[in-house]
Amino acid sequence: MPLIRAKNNPIVMPKIALPIRPRRSWLGPVSSGFIVVTCSFLLAAAQPAQGPAAPASAVQPLPQDTGITGFKLMLRRLGSTARLMQSVAHPDDEDGGMLTLESRGEGRSVLLLTLNRGEGGQNKLGSNLFDVLGVLRTLELTAADRYYGVEQHFTRVADFGYSKVADETFQKWQGHDIPLGDMVRVIRTFRPEVLAARFSGTDRDGHGHHQASAILTQEAFRAAADPKRFPEQIKEGLRPWQAKKVYVGNVCGFLATSCRNENYTLRMNTGHVDPLLGMSYIQFALLGLKHQLSQGAGGWTVEPGDRFTYYKLVDAVVSSPKDKDGHERDFFDGIDTTLPGLTARLGNEESKVPWLKDGLVGVQGKVSEASAAAEKSAAAAIPALISGGDSLQRLMARVEESALSPEAKDDLLLPLREKAGQFEKAIALAAGAQLNVATEVPVGATPEDAFMAVPGQTFEVTARFSSTDPRAKLRNISLDLPSGWSATVLSKEENATRFKVSVPTNAQVTRPYWHRDNPETDSINKIDDPRYLTLPFPPPPVQAHAVYRIGGKDSIVRGVVLVKFRNASGTVGERALAVAPAFSVMLEPGEQVIPVEDGKERAVRVSVTANTAGGASGTLRLELPAGWKSEPARLPVYLTERGEPKDYDFKVIAGSLSEGHAQIRAVLDSGGQKYSDGYTVVTREDLDTFYYYQPATQRVSLVDVKVPKDLKVGYIMGAGDDIPTVLEQIGINVTMIPAEKLAGEDLSRYGTVVLGIRAYDTQADLKANNRKLLDYVSGGGTLLVQYNTGPGDFNGGHYTPYPAQLGRGRVSVEDAPVEILAAEDRVFHSPNQITQADFQDWVQERGLYFMTEWDSHFTALVASHDPDEQPLKGGLLRAQYGKGTYIYTGYAFFRQLPAGVPGAIRLYVNLLDAGH
Numbered sequence: 069m070p071l072i073r074a075k076n077n078p079i080v081m082p083k084i085a086l087p088i089r090p091r092r093s094w095l096g097p098v099s100s101g102f103i104v105v106t107c108s109f110l111l112a113a114a115q116p117a118q119g120p121a122a123p124a125s126a127v128q129p130l131p132q133d134t135g136i137t138g139f140k141l142m143l144r145r146l147g148s149t150a151r152l153m154q155s156v157a158h159p160d161d162e163d164g165g166m167l168t169l170e171s172r173g174e175g176r177s178v179l180l181l182t183l184n185r186g187e188g189g190q191n192k193l194g195s196n197l198f199d200v201l202g203v204l205r206t207l208e209l210t211a212a213d214r215y216y217g218v219e220q221h222f223t224r225v226a227d228f229g230y231s232k233v234a235d236e237t238f239q240k241w242q243g244h245d246i247p248l249g250d251m252v253r254v255i256r257t258f259r260p261e262v263l264a265a266r267f268s269g270t271d272r273d274g275h276g277h278h279q280a281s282a283i284l285t286q287e288a289f290r291a292a293a294d295p296k297r298f299p300e301q302i303k304e305g306l307r308p309w310q311a312k313k314v315y316v317g318n319v320c321g322f323l324a325t326s327c328r329n330e331n332y333t334l335r336m337n338t339g340h341v342d343p344l345l346g347m348s349y350i351q352f353a354l355l356g357l358k359h360q361l362s363q364g365a366g367g368w369t370v371e372p373g374d375r376f377t378y379y380k381l382v383d384a385v386v387s388s389p390k391d392k393d394g395h396e397r398d399f400f401d402g403i404d405t406t407l408p409g410l411t412a413r414l415g416n417e418e419s420k421v422p423w424l425k426d427g428l429v430g431v432q433g434k435v436s437e438a439s440a441a442a443e444k445s446a447a448a449a450i451p452a453l454i455s456g457g458d459s460l461q462r463l464m465a466r467v468e469e470s471a472l473s474p475e476a477k478d479d480l481l482l483p484l485r486e487k488a489g490q491f492e493k494a495i496a497l498a499a500g501a502q503l504n505v506a507t508e509v510p511v512g513a514t515p516e517d518a519f520m521a522v523p524g525q526t527f528e529v530t531a532r533f534s535s536t537d538p539r540a541k542l543r544n545i546s547l548d549l550p551s552g553w554s555a556t557v558l559s560k561e562e563n564a565t566r567f568k569v570s571v572p573t574n575a576q577v578t579r580p581y582w583h584r585d586n587p588e589t590d591s592i593n594k595i596d597d598p599r600y601l602t603l604p605f606p607p608p609p610v611q612a613h614a615v616y617r618i619g620g621k622d623s624i625v626r627g628v629v630l631v632k633f634r635n636a637s638g639t640v641g642e643r644a645l646a647v648a649p650a651f652s653v654m655l656e657p658g659e660q661v662i663p664v665e666d667g668k669e670r671a672v673r674v675s676v677t678a679n680t681a682g683g684a685s686g687t688l689r690l691e692l693p694a695g696w697k698s699e700p701a702r703l704p705v706y707l708t709e710r711g712e713p714k715d716y717d718f719k720v721i722a723g724s725l726s727e728g729h730a731q732i733r734a735v736l737d738s739g740g741q742k743y744s745d746g747y748t749v750v751t752r753e754d755l756d757t758f759y760y761y762q763p764a765t766q767r768v769s770l771v772d773v774k775v776p777k778d779l780k781v782g783y784i785m786g787a788g789d790d791i792p793t794v795l796e797q798i799g800i801n802v803t804m805i806p807a808e809k810l811a812g813e814d815l816s817r818y819g820t821v822v823l824g825i826r827a828y829d830t831q832a833d834l835k836a837n838n839r840k841l842l843d844y845v846s847g848g849g850t851l852l853v854q855y856n857t858g859p860g861d862f863n864g865g866h867y868t869p870y871p872a873q874l875g876r877g878r879v880s881v882e883d884a885p886v887e888i889l890a891a892e893d894r895v896f897h898s899p900n901q902i903t904q905a906d907f908q909d910w911v912q913e914r915g916l917y918f919m920t921e922w923d924s925h926f927t928a929l930v931a932s933h934d935p936d937e938q939p940l941k942g943g944l945l946r947a948q949y950g951k952g953t954y955i956y957t958g959y960a961f962f963r964q965l966p967a968g969v970p971g972a973i974r975l976y977v978n979l980l981d982a983g984h
Contacts, residue, residue, distance in 0.1 A: 126756045127630060127642045130214055132352075137344050139446045139497040141217075144175025146435045146456075146490050149483050150405035153179045153260040153311075154218075155251065155285045157277035158186045158227060159209040160363040161266055163317065164216050164353030165338030166377050170399070171217035173342055173349055177486065178218040179258050181602075182209065183247055183281050187587065188227035188912065189362075198587035200748055200760045201362070202227070203580060206604050207755045208360040215356025219258070221602040223250035226584060228591040229912045230880045231276030232934055234269075234283060240591040241280070248284050248291060249301075254602055255292040256306040259482060262399045263289055263314040264379060273318055282316050289314040289383055307478060312386045312403050315379040329393040332378040339375035350375045359754055407432045407487070413479045420471045424480075427463045431456050431487075438494070446498040447537055453498060454619045457491035460484065495618070496625045500536025503545070503614045503627035505529060507645055517711025518633040520648035521609070522679050524573040529555075529629055532564040533614045543615040543622060547629075550575070550609055569610065571647065578646035579747070579761045581606055588911040588967050605758055608644035635753050643757035650684065652677040653764040654746035655734040656715075661797045661968050664725045664772045672698070672718045672766060674734040675746075678707040686738030688716050693730045695723025705736060727772045727970055734764040769968025774899040775799045776981045782818035784810065784834060786827030786854070789962040791976075798973065800980070807831035810840065820850040820980045825962045828856045828867060838867050845869065846950030850983040855917040855958040868956065869949040875920035877940045878958070879932045882910045887931045889941065895929060895978050902978060906971025915959035918942040925949070926956075946982065953983030 132138060152170050156162050162180055171178040187202030206222075213220045225247045231237045241247055255263070267273040269282030291297040293310035302308070315334065320327035327335070338350040345352045350370055357365045381388075381396070388402030404412055407428040411418050418424075434456025438449040464484050467477055495501075507529050509519040521527055533542045545565040547555045552572040559566045581600040582593040600606045610629040615622050629645040656673040678684035685706045690698045699719045707714055720732065736743040744764045751757035775798055782805045783792045792802045805813055805821075810833055815821060821844060827834050834841075845851045846869075856862050859874040886907040888896060896902040914932050919942030922928075928941040943958040957979065964972030 126211065126751075126754060127628075127644065132345060133214075134497070135500075136442075136446050139449075139494065140344055140439075140442060141172055141175070142490060142494045142497055143435065143439050143442060143449075144172075145177070146175070146487065146494060147432070147439070148175045148177075148405050149407060149410060149487070150174070150176040150262075150400050150403070151179075151258060151260040151483075152176055152262045152264060152399060153181060153255065153258060154264045154266060155181045155183070155281050155288075156266040157183050157275065157281040158189070159205045159212075160186070160357065160360050160365060161278065161281075162212075162216070163264075163266055163377055164212065164357055165348075165350035165375060166264075166336055167216040167218050168353040168356075169336060169338050169340070169349040172345065172352070173340075176400075176405075178216070179221060179254070179260065180213060180216070180218045181221050181223070181251060181254050183223050183277065183284075184225050184227040185209075185222060186227050186362075188229040199580075199584060200750060203750045203758055203760045205360070205362055207750060207752075207758060208362055210604050211359035211755050212353075212356035216353055220604050221254050221258075222604065223247045223602065224582065224593045224595060225250075226587070226591050226593055227277065229882075230878060230916070232880055233271075233276045234279035235276075236881070236935075237276035237280040242592060244284065244287065246592060247280070248287055249298045250602055251284055251288040252292045252298050253301055253306065255288055255311065256301060256309045257602075259309045261312045261403050261405070263311050264399065265314070265316045266318065268316045268318045268380075272321075278318075282318075286314060286316070286382060307475060310385060313384040313388070313399070314382055315399070316382050317377070317379050319380045320378045327376075327378050329395070331380065333381040333390075333394065334379045334396045334399065336377050336379075337374050338377055339373050341372070348372065348375070361752075407435075410480060410483060414472070414476050417472055417476045421467065424463065424467070427459065427466075431460050431463070434459065442498075446500075450495060450498050450537075450619055453491060453495050454621045454623075457488065457495065457623075458621065460488055460491060464488065492624055495623045498537075499540045499616075499618055499623075500534075501540055501614075501616060501618075501623075501625040502534050503531060503612060503625045504534070505531040505610075505612045505627045505629045507629055507631055509631055509633060518631045518643070520578075520646050520679050521569075521571050521575070522648060522650050523571050523575040523577075524650075525680065526568055526570050528558065529567045529569055529610070529612075530564060531567070531612050531614070531627065533616065533625070534563065535616065535618075537618065540616050540618045543617055545612060545614045548611040548613060553610075575609070575647050576606075577649055577761075578606065578609065579759055588963075609647055610645050637753060639753070641753065643751070646757075646759060648679045648747065648759075649743060649745065650678065650680050650741075651686070651736050651738065651743040652679070652746045653688075653734050653736050653743050655732065655764045655766045657766065657793065657797075658762070659767045659769070659966060659968065661769045661771055661794050661965070661973065662722070662725075663775060663798050664727060664770055665774070666799065668722055668725070670720050670722070672720050672732060672734075674716045674718065674764065675713045676705055676707065676716065676736060677713045678710055681710045683708050684738065686736045686743075688734065688736050690718055690720070691733040691735055692720065693723065693732075696730075696732075697721050705738075722770075725770055728770050729968065730768040730770065732766040732768060767968065769970070771798070771968065771970045771973050773798055773970070773974050773977055775977060776899055776984065779819045779981060779984065780817060781980060782813070782815065782821045784821065784823050784827055784831070786824035786834075786856075787830050789825050790966040791822075791824070791962060794965040794968075794973070795980075798977070800977070807833040810834065810837045815840070815844040815849060816847070818849065819984055820852060820982075822852045822980070823854055825854045826856050827854070828862055828865065829858050835865055835867070838865070842869050842949070842954075845952035845954050848951035848983075850953040850955070850980070852955045852957065852979055854961065855915070857917060859917070869954050870923035870925040870947060871921075872919050872923060872926060872945070872956070873921040875918060875942070877918040877920060877942065878916035879914035879918075879934055879940060879943070880916075881934050882913050883908070884914050884932050884934055886914070887939065888929070889931055890927055890929050893927070893929060893946070895946065895975075895982050898978065899981055900974035900978055902971070902975055906974055908971060910960075910964055910969055910972060911967045912963045913960050915943045915957075918958045919945055919956060923947075955979055955982060 185202035186205040225241045265282035265285035267278040267282040273279045293308045295308045319331045339348045386402045411425045434452045438452035441449040531545045555567045555569045581597040584590040608628045613626045630642045635641040654675045688703045748760040780801045784805045862874045926945040926947045929944040931939040931941040933939045945956045947954045
């Protein structure tokens, strides 16, 4: 299960037992969970399975990338210079079967460019949203990428939620140039011969982000070659690059089993079984997709057999052979992807290096020789690999010294350097050479408190070389450190070296290089460190390499410093060493809604954790709005244990109260420095680990809301949301009812029962006891049902008291007009008067999964619609059933209430009070 813990205390959610700490800051909710986006386009024809496969290690190579299998897969790469880039909109959009076929099957260098990180999606099994979700989904996608065998990049645009058309998407992204510029940057850096958009750029793609990704890909095909486009990149040293072909996908539908000849140029069978993988490309890719649990992909499988994926060529600067139906056999038809074929890039300058082509033919021959020898053993291939790598290095040196223009040298040296690195990796695989680098951690360390390097302090590292080939002899081991870091050797053994590493006081902490000031409204990420632009995360700070001698030549094997700890399951987990500040400061709750009537005093809790050993101290205070004060004004802080949080309580007395927003910030003064950030550990046993930082702030929403004094509410959680917390903050008596205890619960104790978002989707016990809920309504209770995402299951379950059909209608524009249809209904008058002004300042969206049909017993209360669409009236329905009231709402209260939207809070309170 996912572990997304804010430093420092966990809570355990019923049923799914997620060890998390709710953390809602003004950046959005940051508690644990998953997200579901209904677009797992990897699958051609998938069937649900019992559950996901056992996860592989998050940081160690996949088994298929080690031993003889990994070696033979690397030999495939050595034989090709082809480079392919696929572009998609969100994590899980990728054509994983195709990517795996191209990368692992054909040995091509493949890059996946995902426009955003899926941070605007929904969460199936938890309540975390926005940017912490983007970190989780980035970890999930990079875990999947290991199976596909691809390099991952992103643009700076954010997932702002569902968009129906490309025009709205581009409006949110401030036009085309921001994502297009990042896409061009990746093309100019990676230099692919082929671009392959996953989508078509038409209405067929559905989501406006999908359409935009394909539109941008076609624009980038020509823009990347034009030095006048994004000239700032040229000034940085990048060079224009013209890919040879660009394709679009989704030309036959994602679940197509056949396709008309004229609709596609290329058809690939991802159901072909690769003997090295032991399964088909689509099946192996699916093992990667299963890590994207936040997308609901963990329970999918695909049976053996043909699975076709289709692409259409839409632009090219080369001609390629086609059959009578206009079909190609391969993305790279018409493109020479052999090593000697690189000389074609030189054009008229080829005559300046007449020796180059024959030299590359010789290197290619050594690859063939190594492949033949590998049929006997990996070790037998080492001499050919050493000879081929040696020849390549000499050719690169001659290219550097040649009369070629700087541009021509650049065009040649990029693929040649990549090939040199592949020779290095192939030799290491053949020799079974490994470099394990680890730092010691406290006994019993967990993923939350495992060792973190701290600026101004030191730590020790042991690097150990090993090889299955006795001919491999270690020469030396070195640490690769960032600028300003230093290391001294403490001891040496035959195959190991122990280092003491000093971290400078200005060392960069391990955190995302991007952020949004307000994730609820911002659609573009701000880049804090341009060095890492388009990367998933900054690289680990400390790496190492070992030089070893084999076959009379020196070779290199590389490693990353790892921290080992014991997971909740008892297994040993690993993660790359990270740098953390001396203190993590978290303010709880991160967001608070205060009623204007009785919000004069509120409690604020600040949690402080030290990442240093031997004691740490400081003074804690709150920065408050003008006219506000805290009691006490300051608190002394003393922490004795590394990783152990300590809570400090303040009472905040507000000044004059009127509806609006205010902010409180916690600051720890220690050693002449100020600390006012906390970090969240984002990990899961099948994922790597990264960190989400948020300021130690509390966004206070002052809301003029009247609350019924004696109303008792029972809340049955579904996929996870933060609505109950907000209700408690405004003074409503809320009791959480675990779904598994519903059968024995006395519902007559509650005036209103609420079903959390996607409750029927996620809680089997709720379905089994639905009759009890309806009897509760019939006896005089009020039941408020929030949206579910499975219309088929919901409609088949007949959960409503009268016939109604759930659909997929939604209003994605958050400021879309809302019409009150039943102005006389008490819902709009008590205890709060609701007007059009209460539908202002909503965030992300109006609502989703509206009813499409309903019995005459239901009354539609409001209607709304996106631009150029018909009004949708099924988003808020009310029915009298027996003595009680049944309400269905698809409006996105789960986003509005935590965001402190006043009108949404008032309307929700009225819905809770309906029928009383």
